[in-house]
Amino acid sequence: MMRIIINTHFAFSSVLCSFVLLLFIANTAIAEMAEPNTAATVSAQQQSRGAYLARAGNCKGCHTAKGGLPFAGGRQLSTAFGIFVTPNITPDNETGIGHWNQDDFWQALHEGKSRDGRLLYPAFPYTEYTKVTRKDANAMFEYLQSLAPISQDNASSNVKFPYNFKPLLYLWRNLYFKQGVYQADKSESEEWNRGAYLVQGLGHCNACHTTRNLVGASDEETLSGGQVMGVNWYAPSLASHLEAGGGDWSIEEISELLATGISERAVASGPMATIIKQSLQHLSPEDVRAMAVYLKSLTEHDHSISPSVEFSVMSGSLRNQLQQGGQIYKQYCEECHGASGQGVPGIYPPLAGNRSVVMASPLNTIRSVLNGGYPATTKGNPQPYGMPPFQQILRDKEVALVVSYIRNTWGNNGGLITAIDVDRVKGGHK
Ligand code: HEC
Numbered sequence: 156m157m158r159i160i161i162n163t164h165f166a167f168s169s170v171l172c173s174f175v176l177l178l179f180i181a182n183t184a185i186a187e188m189a190e191p192n193t194a195a196t197v198s199a200q201q202q203s204r205g206a207y208l209a210r211a212g213n214c215k216g217c218h219t220a221k222g223g224l225p226f227a228g229g230r231q232l233s234t235a236f237g238i239f240v241t242p243n244i245t246p247d248n249e250t251g252i253g254h255w256n257q258d259d260f261w262q263a264l265h266e267g268k269s270r271d272g273r274l275l276y277p278a279f280p281y282t283e284y285t286k287v288t289r290k291d292a293n294a295m296f297e298y299l300q301s302l303a304p305i306s307q308d309n310a311s312s313n314v315k316f317p318y319n320f321k322p323l324l325y326l327w328r329n330l331y332f333k334q335g336v337y338q339a340d341k342s343e344s345e346e347w348n349r350g351a352y353l354v355q356g357l358g359h360c361n362a363c364h365t366t367r368n369l370v371g372a373s374d375e376e377t378l379s380g381g382q383v384m385g386v387n388w389y390a391p392s393l394a395s396h397l398e399a400g401g402g403d404w405s406i407e408e409i410s411e412l413l414a415t416g417i418s419e420r421a422v423a424s425g426p427m428a429t430i431i432k433q434s435l436q437h438l439s440p441e442d443v444r445a446m447a448v449y450l451k452s453l454t455e456h457d458h459s460i461s462p463s464v465e466f467s468v469m470s471g472s473l474r475n476q477l478q479q480g481g482q483i484y485k486q487y488c489e490e491c492h493g494a495s496g497q498g499v500p501g502i503y504p505p506l507a508g509n510r511s512v513v514m515a516s517p518l519n520t521i522r523s524v525l526n527g528g529y530p531a532t533t534k535g536n537p538q539p540y541g542m543p544p545f546q547q548i549l550r551d552k553e554v555a556l557v558v559s560y561i562r563n564t565w566g567n568n569g570g571l572i573t574a575i576d577v578d579r580v581k582g583g584h585k
C-alpha cells in the first residue's frame with residue numbers, strides 16, 4: 156500500500172516535474188522567441204509614435220526644401236531678421252544629426268541649443284516645443300534616427316545685422332524665453348489638458364497667432380493674434396470671439412475646421428491651410444477634439460463687443476460707395492458666394508457672418524480678393540474648389556469697394572477700406 160502511495164506520489168511528482176519542466180522549456184522558448192521581438196515591437200511603436208508627434212509639430216514642413224527630400228532641410232524662411240535656412244535633421248553623420256544622442260536632441264528642442272551649445276534662433280519654434288515632454292521628444296528622436304540618412308549640405312542662414320550678433324540672442328533669451336515642460340492644470344479635464352499641451356507645445360500655434368515685437372519676441376498674452384512674420388498674412392486671435400476664438404462654436408465645428416480646413420462658417424487659407432494639410436489633418440480625432448475643447452475654452456467667457464461701425468445716418472456718398480461695391484459683387488462674386496453671401500456649405504465659404512471678413516484687420520480679405528486661393532487639400536476635403544485671383548481684373552479702387560461692401564452688408568459690421576489699404580497689401584508692408 157505504502158509503496159503504491161509512494162509510487163503514485165513519485166509518479167505524480169514526476170508528472171508534475173516534467174510538466175513544470177515543459178512549462179519552463181515552453182516559457183523559455185516563448186521568451187527566446189519574444190525577447191528580440193518585444194524590443195523590436197517596442198521600438199517600432201516608439202518610432203510610429205514619434206512619426207505621429209513629428210506630424211503634430213510639422214517638423215517636415217519646415218525641414219524640407221521646396222521639392223526637396225523630406226527632413227533634409229534647406230528650406231528658406233524669410234523673416235524680418237534675415238533668411239533662415241533649415242538644417243538637415245536626417246541621421247546623416249556629416250550633414251545631419253547622425254552623431255546626436257537623445258540628450259543632444261532634448262537640448263535642442265527643450266533649451267534651444269545645438270549639440271555644440273550654439274544658441275539657436277527662435278525661427279525654430281523651440282519657444283513652444285520647450286513644453287514637449289521628454290518622453291515625446293525621445294519618441295521623435297527615435298523616429299528621426301530610423302529614417303534613411305540623407306547627405307545634404309545646406310547653405311547657412313543669412314541673418315541680418317544686428318540680429319547676427321550672438322550676444323543679442325543671449326540677451327533675447329534671458330528676456331523672453333521661458334523654458335519648461337507643459338504643466339497640467341489640475342482644475343481642468345484630461346481632455347482639456349491634452350488640447351492645451353498640443354496647442355501650446357508641438358502645434359506651435361503661438362508661433363504665428365501672436366504679435367511679435369521688434370526683436371521677434373511674442374506678446375505676454377498668447378494666441379492673441381498678429382501678423383505672421385515674414386509673410387503678408389494676419390493670424391487672427393484665437394483668444395477673442397471677434398476674430399477666430401471658438402467660444403460660440405461647437406466643439407464639432409472647431410474640430411471640423413482643424414481636421415478638414417473647411418466648415419460651414421469658415422475656411423482656412425494661406426499658411427493656415429498649409430498647417431492643416433501638412434499637420435493637423437493627420438492627427439487622431441481624439442487629439443483634434445482635445446484641441447477644440449481647449450480652444451473653445453479660451454473665449455467661452457469673452458463677451459467683448461465689436462467696435463461698432465454703425466452708419467445710423469448713412470451719408471449719400473457712403474450709400475453710393477456700398478452700392479457700387481454691390482454691383483461689383485453681383486458681377487464677379489455672387490455666382491460662388493451667393494446673393495446674400497451665404498456661400499455653399501463645404502464648397503464656397505459664406506461671407507455673411509464670416510469673422511475673418513469682418514475682423515479689424517482687412518489684410519487677409521484683401522489678399523483673398525487679389526490673389527484668390529485654395530483651401531487645404533485634406534482627406535475630409537480632397538478636391539477643394541478654388542477662388543480665382545482678381546488682381547488683374549479689378550483696379551485697387553474696385554477691390555476697395557467690393558471689400559467694403561462684403562464687410563458691411565448682410566449684417567456684417569466691418570469698416571470701410573480704401574484703395575490705399577489695397578495698395579499696402581500689394582506692397583507687402585503693413
Ligand atoms: C517654423 C519652422 C520650423 C519648424 C516647424 C521646425 N523647425 Fe527645426 N529648425 C528650424 C530652423 C530655422 C532651425 C535653425 C535654427 C538656427 O540655426 O538657429 C531649426 C533647427 C532645428 C534643430 C537643430 C539642428 C542643429 O543642427 O542644431 C533641430 C534638432 C530641429 N530643428 C528639429 C525640429 C523638430 C524635431 C521639429 C518638429 C517638432 C522642428 N525642428 C520643427 C525651423 C523649424
Ligand code: HEC
Pocket residue numbers: 354358359360361362363364383388389390391393399412421422423424425426427428430435446450510511519
Ligand atoms: C504658419 C503660421 C500659423 C500656424 C503655425 C498656425 N496658424 Fe492658424 N492661422 C494662420 C493664418 C495666417 C490664419 C488666417 C488665415 C485664415 O483665416 O485661414 C490662421 C487662421 C486660423 C483660424 C481661423 C480660421 C478661420 O478662417 O476662421 C484658426 C481657428 C486657427 N488658425 C487655428 C490654429 C491652431 C489651433 C494652430 C496650432 C495647431 C494654428 N492655427 C497654427 C497662421 C498659422
Ligand code: HEC
Pocket residue numbers: 421422423424425483484487488489490491492502503504506509511512520523524527528529530531540541542543545557558561
Ligand atoms: C469661382 C468661385 C469664386 C468666385 C467667383 C469668388 N470666390 Fe471668393 N472664394 C472662393 C473659394 C473656393 C474660397 C476659399 C479659398 C481659400 O480658402 O483660399 C473663397 C474665399 C474668399 C474669401 C476668404 C474667406 C475666408 O473665410 O477666409 C473672401 C473674402 C472672398 N472669397 C471674397 C470674394 C469676392 C469679394 C469675390 C468677387 C470679387 C469672390 N470671392 C469671388 C470662391 C470664389
